[in-house]
Amino acid sequence: MIRALPNAIFRLPGALLLLGAVACAPLGPDFVEPDVGWLSQWQPTLYGQVVQDPHGDDISEWWRRFHDPVLNTLVEQARLENPELRIAGLSILESRAVLGIAIGQQYPQLQQINAEGAYVSERTSGGINDGDREFRSAEVAFDVAWEMDFWGRFRRGVESADAAYLASVTNQRDVQVLLAAQVASLYYGYKTTLRRIEIAHENVALQERSLEITRQLFQSGQESELDLQQARTQYLATLATIPSLRLGLTRQRNALCALLRRAPGDLPELDPADGQLPEPGHVALVGELPVNLLLLRPDVRTAAWQAAAQSAQVGVAQADLYPAISLFGTVSWQGNSLDAVGDVTTFAAGPALSWDIFNYGRLRNNVRAQDARLQQALENFQSKVLNAAREVDDAAKRMAETEASQKILDESLVAAERSLVIANRRYREGYSSFQRVLDAQAAAFAQSDLTALNRGEHLAAVIDLYRALGGGWRPATLDDVAPPWLREEMRERTNWGDLLDESVAVPPGHGVVP
Known part of the structure; x- marks a missing residue:
């Protein structure tokens, strides 16, 4: 028996290798995307604002339905230059490198x-060998x-890093969604402000003529000073609205500059812009129902992949309990x-x-901490779906109400303009006082401004609905993640090997995350 012991020891490495090859399944839970029970029962009408149409809109580029070349240019420029989108793209490269670290842990670590x-x-000295x-x-x-990897520590590590990598891809898509909505909202906010400035100037011109008439009548003794001062008050009040509107215009332009990675100042792309606002109508979808689109929203997918990454970390922590x-x-x-x-x-x-036998509960408590983080990630996923449903319903309701308001405001504006015509005629004929003219001018100006504001609000609601449905992203290419000049700059600084040439992964849709 003693003589056989050295041979047994010599064969032990091969036996261990074989044992490792047929090792048990990795410790920890296998992630399954949680079921959103209420979603199958939720059948929203969305207030009639969303319709199914085989020839409907491609929500990946929903802004093109407005047929506005200026908006198309701004969105494309933002996709090329926006700092937040570039940061999200670079995080894909980072997570890809982290995945490479996890894969490397499966091979000899030392x-x-x-x-x-x-x-x-x-x-x-003093001796023979002196x-x-x-x-x-x-x-x-x-x-x-x-x-x-007997307990699956490194396999779970790769699983976690892979899910985190896919989460970075879907997060970049989510930034695309938010960016397109921001650019469109600011652009149409800018055009709405232009229209309000136009309305203010039109009313300033009208009230200036009335002021000049009352001044001449006062100087000729035909009118009292009261009419003159009232006309002057209204004229100056209308004139005072223009500086604040110009300030809003500058802020909107500067916000667009920031999205396009430019310093505050002139934005040549906005030169053709005017105060004309489109009437978008209802949102027409091809195939997918709004309920199905919720689970495909990039932020929901990101939450699912983050939960998958954390699920694998539970297995990593459990493996530490074993030799x-x-x-x-x-x-x-x-x-x-x-x-x-x-x-x-x-x-x-x-x-x-x-x-590590005597760990004083440290390893078990780490497992518990990782499991608590997993539950937080699962709750975050459920919260994202709930929030998506809320945003879709809110945006659709906002569309419906602003559309209803627009019909009323349009009729009200027609009435206010007609009232102004009648008030001017009755004043010239001597049947009413000048105060009626002033009141009619103020009402016409207010209704014109409200009409323009509501039209801009309706457009903002349409944009928000497309964002809530998760529209506005396309699969990222390598150039989207990091343009060629940036990759070359990174290569000069660091040896990236082939990582800067690999295509971006395409995450699978909702369901069980592999």
């Missing part, structure tokens, strides 16, 4: 060369250690310049086991 050399000089002596020595060793089984090996050579001592070559190999 591959180390140690080299030492020494020069020794001695002087001795005199000077010198010699040189050197040692080179190559050490390898490989912890086998780590490793294979090690070392080859070393020792040599010196002494003739009396020869060179020595050593080879050693064998198994190793380490087990």
Whole structure:
């Protein structure tokens, strides 16, 4: 039995390798995307604002339905230059590198060369070997250690890093969605403000003529000073609205500049813009129902992948509770310049086991902490779906109400303009006082401004509904993630190998995350 022991020890590494090859399934839960029970029962009408149409809109580029070349240019420029979108793209490269780290952990974790050399000089006296002596020595060793993935620690690590990588891809899509909505909202906000400034100038011109008439009548003694001061008050009040509107215009333009990675100032793309606002009508979808689109929203997908990544971390933490089984090996050579001592070559190999037994609950509490984080991630996923449904319903209701308001405001504006015509005629004919004219002018100005404001609000609601449905993204290409000039700059700074040439992964749709 004793004689057989060395042979058994010699065969142990091969046995351990075989054991590692048929190791048990990884510890920890296998992630399954949680079911959103209420979603199948939710059948929203969306207040008649969304219709099914086989020839409907492609919501990936929903802004093109407005047929506005200026808006199309702004969105494309933002996709090329926006800092937040570029940061989201670079995070894809970061998570890809982190995935490479996790994959590398599955191979021998220690591959180390140690080299030492020494020069020794001695002087001795009072003995047989009296005199000077010198010699040189050197040692080179190559050490390898490989912890086998018996409990699935490294497989779960790869699973977590892979899910995190896919989460970074869907997060970049979510930034695309938000960016397109921001650009469109600011652009039509800018056009709405232009229209309000036009309305203010039109009314200033009208009220200035009335002021001039009352001034002439007062100077000729035909009117009292009261009419003159009332006309002047209304004229100046209308004139005072223009600076604040111009301030809003500047802020909207500067916000667009920031989205396009430009310093505040002129934006040549806006030069053709005027105060004309489109009438978009209802949102027409092809195929997918709004309920189905909720689970495909990029922020919902990101939450699902983040939960998958955290689920794998539970398995990583559980693996720490069990012994780590490793294979090690070392080859070393020792040599010196002494003739009396020869060179020595050593080879050693064998198994190793380490087990953190007395951890005082640290490892178990880490498992609990990771599981709590998983539950938080699952709750975050459910919250994202709920929030998506709320945003879709809110935007659709906002569309419906602003559309209803627009019909009323349009009729009210027609009435106000007609009232102004009648008031001017009755004043000229002497049947009413000038105060009726002033009141009619104020009402016409207010209704014109409200009509323009509501039309802009309706457009904002349409844009918000497309955003809530998750429209506005396209699969990212490598150039979308980092343009060629930026990749070249990164290559000059760091050796990226082939990572800057690999295409971006396409995450699967909703359901069980593989």
